[in-house]
Amino acid sequence: MACKLIFGAVQKVSEKTADLAKGGMRLAGSRIRARRLDLGMRQADLARRLGISASYLNLIEHNRRQVAGKLLSAIARALETDAAALAEGAEGALLDGLRDAAAGQGGAADLERAEDFAGRFPGWAALAAAQARRIAALERTVQTLNDRITHDPHLSAALHDVLSSVTAIRSTSAILAGEGAVDAEWQARFHRNLHEDSQKLAERAQSLVAYLDAREDEERAPVVPQETFEAWLAARGFHLAEVEAGQPLADPGRVGSAAARLIAAHAAQVRADAEAVPLSRLRAALERAGPDPAALAGELGADLGRVFRRLAALPEGVGGQPVGLLVCDASGSLTFRKPVPGFEVPRFGAGCALWPLYQSLGQPFVPLRTVVETAGRLPQRFLTFAQSRMDHPGGFGSPPVVEASMLILPAGGTEEAARPVGVTCRICPRAGCAGRREPSIVG
Amino acid sequence: MVKRVLLIEDEPNIIEAVRYILTREGWAVDTHANGATALDAVARRRPDVIVLDAMLPNRSGFDILRDLRADAGLAAIPVLMLTARGQRADREMAERLGADRFMTKPFANAEVLACLRDLAGLGAG
Numbered sequence: 001m002a003c004k005l006i007f008g009a010v011q012k013v014s015e016k017t018a019d020l021a022k023g024g025m026r027l028a029g030s031r032i033r034a035r036r037l038d039l040g041m042r043q044a045d046l047a048r049r050l051g052i053s054a055s056y057l058n059l060i061e062h063n064r065r066q067v068a069g070k071l072l073s074a075i076a077r078a079l080e081t082d083a084a085a086l087a088e089g090a091e092g093a094l095l096d097g098l099r100d101a102a103a104g105q106g107g108a109a110d111l112e113r114a115e116d117f118a119g120r121f122p123g124w125a126a127l128a129a130a131q132a133r134r135i136a137a138l139e140r141t142v143q144t145l146n147d148r149i150t151h152d153p154h155l156s157a158a159l160h161d162v163l164s165s166v167t168a169i170r171s172t173s174a175i176l177a178g179e180g181a182v183d184a185e186w187q188a189r190f191h192r193n194l195h196e197d198s199q200k201l202a203e204r205a206q207s208l209v210a211y212l213d214a215r216e217d218e219e220r221a222p223v224v225p226q227e228t229f230e231a232w233l234a235a236r237g238f239h240l241a242e243v244e245a246g247q248p249l250a251d252p253g254r255v256g257s258a259a260a261r262l263i264a265a266h267a268a269q270v271r272a273d274a275e276a277v278p279l280s281r282l283r284a285a286l287e288r289a290g291p292d293p294a295a296l297a298g299e300l301g302a303d304l305g306r307v308f309r310r311l312a313a314l315p316e317g318v319g320g321q322p323v324g325l326l327v328c329d330a331s332g333s334l335t336f337r338k339p340v341p342g343f344e345v346p347r348f349g350a351g352c353a354l355w356p357l358y359q360s361l362g363q364p365f366v367p368l369r370t371v372v373e374t375a376g377r378l379p380q381r382f383l384t385f386a387q388s389r390m391d392h393p394g395g396f397g398s399p400p401v402v403e404a405s406m407l408i409l410p411a412g413g414t415e416e417a418a419r420p421v422g423v424t425c426r427i428c429p430r431a432g433c434a435g436r437r438e439p440s441i442v443g
Numbered sequence: 444m445v446k447r448v449l450l451i452e453d454e455p456n457i458i459e460a461v462r463y464i465l466t467r468e469g470w471a472v473d474t475h476a477n478g479a480t481a482l483d484a485v486a487r488r489r490p491d492v493i494v495l496d497a498m499l500p501n502r503s504g505f506d507i508l509r510d511l512r513a514d515a516g517l518a519a520i521p522v523l524m525l526t527a528r529g530q531r532a533d534r535e536m537a538e539r540l541g542a543d544r545f546m547t548k549p550f551a552n553a554e555v556l557a558c559l560r561d562l563a564g565l566g567a568g
Contacts, residue, residue, distance in 0.1 A: 171464070
């Protein structure tokens with residue numbers, strides 16, 4: 001009896017292990033089943049032709065047994081199809097896409113059957129996953145546009161002008177077309193107003209379109225030096241290989257003198273950081289001490305700010321995951337932003353007041369370690385490390401200059417309680433947030 | 444008893460159209476176009492109802508509303524807020540600051556009339 005129990009347990013474990021190891025082959029069973037049913041063939045008949053038991057074929061068809069090699073070829077022949085067609089197909093990315101799609105609906109979909117669905121209906125599954133990706137992309141676009149409208153007073157005023165002209169035309173024409181009699185003098189006056197307003201509307205609409213066209217050009221070519229610098233750095237993948245190797249910075253091209261100064265200052269910082277902590281030393285220290293910045297600072301004899309910057313400069317990230325870095329001054333203005341997927345950073349205005357980055361401004365030199373969870377359709381957890389430093393570059397009695405940095409690492413599987421954070425209030429759906437400074441337009 | 448409305452709006456032809464429809468319905472209509480001096484106008488005119496545009500020259504309608512509600516002598520006057528942006532955030536801000544009603548441009552004349560009748564306690568008319 002005991003042997004039977006142990007055997008059963010071992011069998012279950014081995015089934016699970018085999019399931020996990022099979023990867024792309026896991027769905028072959030679903031396709032075999034679908035193909036057999038398409039042909040109107042009974043399970044017992046197919047099993048007999050293959051020389052296996054019907055119960056074993058049943059396990060294969062429900063993806064509980066791996067099928068490959070000769071048996072897969074025999075099944076393919078019996079089902080008049082190609083073995084590769086049965087083996088290939090729905091891959092991990094498609095399953096991830098389906099899981100994302102289900103998560104976007106609050107997990108309402110039957111997740112247990114995602115693999116079965118992907119295996120039997122790969123075309124429909126790909127469509128569902130593609131639509132979920134499209135929705136997520138559109139939501140990001142809406143967030144960006146809302147962000148822009150909110151923080152673009154000119155656009156807001158231009159829209160107001162257009163709609164005011166429309167209002168005047170609508171109210172006036174409703175009076176003229178309405179039931180009550182309008183005497184001749186008023187009629188003439190309203191006709192004149194309509195003419196005026198239609199001209200005004202045309203001018204305002206043209207002005208709005210011209211402004212939007214100009215903005216579109218700006219999107220393609222940022223004109224603010226800080227944005228130009230950020231676009232250049234992002235295009236370089238936040239990694240200056242030649243500077244890391246002790247070579248001069250490659251020509252950044254036509255970026256304008258102000259952006260060129262920001263780029264030169266950044267390159268000088270990278271050069272100093274690379275001389276003090278070459279990436280090879282950082283990688284060796286990471287092997288020994290892990291990604292904890294405090295432990296790395298001890299290993300490398302570097303301050304935390306430098307360790308943050310070096311980790312963010314690693315082209316491969318940490319543990320194969322990208323590393324984010326935000327730096328702000330005492331006013332909270334972001335002076336450096338390297339976002340990571342899932343931790344968005346607003347392009348205009350300040351970020352979420354609950355970011356540990358801002359908390360550290362009030363606690364200079366105190367290292368803060370905080371797990372945060374972002375808001376949105378797919379909340380994600382990140383491990384953040386923040387610290388600020390205060391200098392007096394003007395000497396005694398001069399105003400302090402404070403700079404805070406926050407490193408953003410993947411949270412891994414930590415079960416720690418996470419601080420709920422957002423991007424910025426205007427597009428944050430969190431209700432009842434103590435840090436809210438303005439109403440949200442979403443949620 | 445004739446009800447008085449103060450229309451705080453800077454678009455001259457909206458003022459003319461709204462003034463016409465309200466006057467035709469028996470309202471006494473005062474108008475004011477400058478955000479900076481709007482509160483003085485309210486204090487001087489003492490209207491029964493205010494129609495307040497959100498975006499005015501020199502001062503926003505939201506700021507005017509905030510100060511109006513903080514003034515004990517004026518706080519009870521009902522306010523219909525007009526804005527060209529129908530965003531929920533503007534509506535929420537208007538409600539939080541004490542607007543009694545909120546309407547987005549372009550509005551229908553009948554809507555404005557019905558709303559003002561209601562705010563002035565005149566019933567459905």
